[in-house]
Amino acid sequence: MPVESPYPLVSIDHALNTILAHSPLLDEETVPLEEALGRVLCQDVVAAMPVPPFPASAKDGYAIIADDPSPVRKLVGEQTAGRVGDLRVVPGTAVQIMTGAAIPEGADAVVMIEYTSRRDDEVIIEQKVPVGNEIRPVGQDIEQGQKVLDRGTTLGPAEIGLLAAVGLDRAPVYRQPRVALFSTGDELCEPGQPLAPGQIYDSNRFSLAAAVTQSGGIPHTIGVVDDTPQALEQALAEALEVGDVVLTSGGVSMGKLDLLKPLLEAHGRVHFGRVVMKPGKPVTFATVGETPVFALPGFPVSALVSFELFVRPALRHMQGDPAWRRPRLHVKLAHALHHDAHRTEYQRAAIEVREGEFYARTTGYQGSGRLLSMVGAHALLELPPGDDYLPAGATVTAILLQPIGTL
């Protein structure tokens, strides 16, 4: 009787929904603004005060009364930013003022320095300006009580600046997932060491750790683990102790030493063990207690593609990012291609532009061991099963891994 996997093949949607249902939102913390880049807000942010908090000059120039008829004003002082004096502008006078300085009492406009000239202690206004000219009113940028950022916002430079602008020195964010990862396989050699016969270098631990970092997680590397039940059991125990998520590669195929699934069955629950996709069919998802465990296939491309489809969404989701899904685009094929007729295949492609349209060109031989097929790839092409041939010019869905321009 032929050997069959006991795990039913599940759909990609089913797999992803199962994963998201078991990827709990992490708890909240506050971090200094200096460490907030890329973090996700766990609260709406409301401005406690208006910005600017006082009427401020938008330019370097002179604070005046706009309707004062005389072009010549006597200078009664200067107002620099951050220094509030008791200056007062009355008809016939002006106060020299710097960008950002508070408008002195009595003044109702600022005339830019470029439209003036100086004669001793007098200034000549060479261009009439309206009331309010170059004055930034209270709350022009941000009103008091205004919601400036939504919970779930990923913090970039502008958002971090905005937190500082409303007076916060720390950001309320979701914690980053700690991801404990190890590679399995007696054939794996550490890079930098000489290869013994039958060995290859472990690459997944390094590529997956980088992918974890890129997804906002904190990788905790356990190393290469031998294909023995004892070693795997010990590594899993260590991983569960330190990780919010456990990530492994290798050992989920159908071989005698594919010991991970039985181990996960013994300690927790395997939600699925095979997905109708290529590469990545043996991708396995389990929970041990509440901890999500991803056991990815060992081939380097299979590991990265299944990370991209399943682990990255989970890590973003756990950090509270509503935009955990990569942007997608319809593109045309630059050339005909063959693909799997029975499983959704993810081929790696560079996107090029012709006459304003996006064309995808696959990155050479798409073998699941060939990491080179991921290098220079702007996108994964999602090729649903069915007819195994697509002609040049056919429209397919591209999952964007980086921004694409046409100019």
Added chain:
Amino acid sequence: MPVESPYPLVSIDHALNTILAHSPLLDEETVPLEEALGRVLCQDVVAAMPVPPFPASAKDGYAIIADDPSPVRKLVGEQTAGRVGDLRVVPGTAVQIMTGAAIPEGADAVVMIEYTSRRDDEVIIEQKVPVGNEIRPVGQDIEQGQKVLDRGTTLGPAEIGLLAAVGLDRAPVYRQPRVALFSTGDELCEPGQPLAPGQIYDSNRFSLAAAVTQSGGIPHTIGVVDDTPQALEQALAEALEVGDVVLTSGGVSMGKLDLLKPLLEAHGRVHFGRVVMKPGKPVTFATVGETPVFALPGFPVSALVSFELFVRPALRHMQGDPAWRRPRLHVKLAHALHHDAHRTEYQRAAIEVREGEFYARTTGYQGSGRLLSMVGAHALLELPPGDDYLPAGATVTAILLQPIGTL
């Protein structure tokens, strides 16, 4: 006589070319793969050995002689990955083999376990396979001597995996620029402290530090510096000591306390002091010795837009990234807009999609103090001078700050 800036207005292209000419490539270093994410290769990488380095099984199954006529083979042992025995396949026999294991001598094909059944120490081959079936030949993924990565490649997860796969445990990369930064202005208060009258919170130091990090640089924060020649001189000296690049904000306008330009003139060379753009017109670029110094305007949006246009390209260029330019796209305007008739204006916009086309919608009031106009912006719209009005549907250039999908 009206007051005029002594600095001629230069074009954006002139400004950028000047900056690139004075942004020297940094020196080289090697870093462990764990720290290589986002770094730029300073050398081509050539594979010293083929991958796989031996003929390897692509699947779990049995190593056989393909043309052996008998469907029943006697099992003579098993070959697991990483363990090389002295097994030999002769007619009438098979070796059980795991994914990644070396093909034993004599075998010329692998039959997947799914297409076999077992009877004691015999295996029944239920599907005939051709010579070479499921065998990954030497060099299938990478040939010995093949160039696998180009100098100038920014290292992502796949590229880091590839370095490991060819046995490297360190990556040869360009050094990251250390960017010393300070904000100037007596009106600036530290976030987290109470505001005194006439004060606002310093936001640029935080937004610019995040932008430096996002550009691959290492921010070194000096703090808020008072508007006095002594304080500025001291801050500049400290910045020049620690930084490959110096970055300041504020103090470059036309006010009495805009002391940075004279200070830079005294110590080095100011290449330009005004650019025909909005926001960001007073952006100033100098060199002191060989060190590039960017003195950005103080308004928060002006600072970030001029960072994006001038500092980010310099920082990427210094790290050896040939793709220092952001991707650009033609988009249509979702609504009519007014813009500056005399300077190239950069308005912040969200990109939306209608019927497969990209439309840009600006992010509300575009004041140069209003950081909120950068929040949620996917792109900067580049609006050249000329007619100051563009109707809905007009095509403009968008500089993409993040990936945009349509699906």
